Amino acid sequence: MSELRELYQQVILDHNKNPRNFHPMADATRTAEGRNPLCGDEIKVYVRLHDDTIEDISFEGRGCAISKASASMMTMSLKGKSIADAERLFQSVHTMLAGSGDVEDEDETLGRLAALSGVREFPVRVKCASLGWHALKAALDADTGPVSTE
Numbered sequence: 001m002s003e004l005r006e007l008y009q010q011v012i013l014d015h016n017k018n019p020r021n022f023h024p025m026a027d028a029t030r031t032a033e034g035r036n037p038l039c040g041d042e043i044k045v046y047v048r049l050h051d052d053t054i055e056d057i058s059f060e061g062r063g064c065a066i067s068k069a070s071a072s073m074m075t076m077s078l079k080g081k082s083i084a085d086a087e088r089l090f091q092s093v094h095t096m097l098a099g100s101g102d103v104e105d106e107d108e109t110l111g112r113l114a115a116l117s118g119v120r121e122f123p124v125r126v127k128c129a130s131l132g133w134h135a136l137k138a139a140l141d142a143d144t145g146p147v148s149t150e
């Protein structure tokens with residue numbers, strides 16, 4: 001477990017200092033914002049869908065290292081994935097952060113995201129880690145179907 005903790009710290013520091021896909025996206029087809037008032041985190045997620053595939057994903061916002069690092073890792077994990085894959089991963093991350101489920105068993109699905117399980121030692125930070133994911137879910141669930149002309 002201490003290995004995982006070390007990985008957690010490295011990953012958070014790295015992604016906080018150098019967040020990936022950290023920019024607005026002009027041609028996004030979906031966006032959603034998430035707020036975590038407890039900590040003051042604000043994250044906006046941009047997704048460009050092509051059919052059922054997440055062709056591109058980015059985020060911007062401000063907040064603590066954990067919220068930023070988690071969103072950064074999320075964008076890395078989801079680029080090129082299908083919506084179904086993204087929702088599966090959302091569930092896995094949610095289960096991991098909620099502390100139910102065995103991280104070792106989830107390892108294959110989560111890959112490097114398993115490093116985020118270190119946040120479970122700091123329960124108040126769980127919302128920081130899940131913020132970007134909830135924004136993503138909102139973006140994917142948003143109904144942007146054809147607008148009625150009536």
Ligand code: ZN
Pocket residue numbers: 036039040041063064065066067127128
């Ligand atoms: Zn936070």
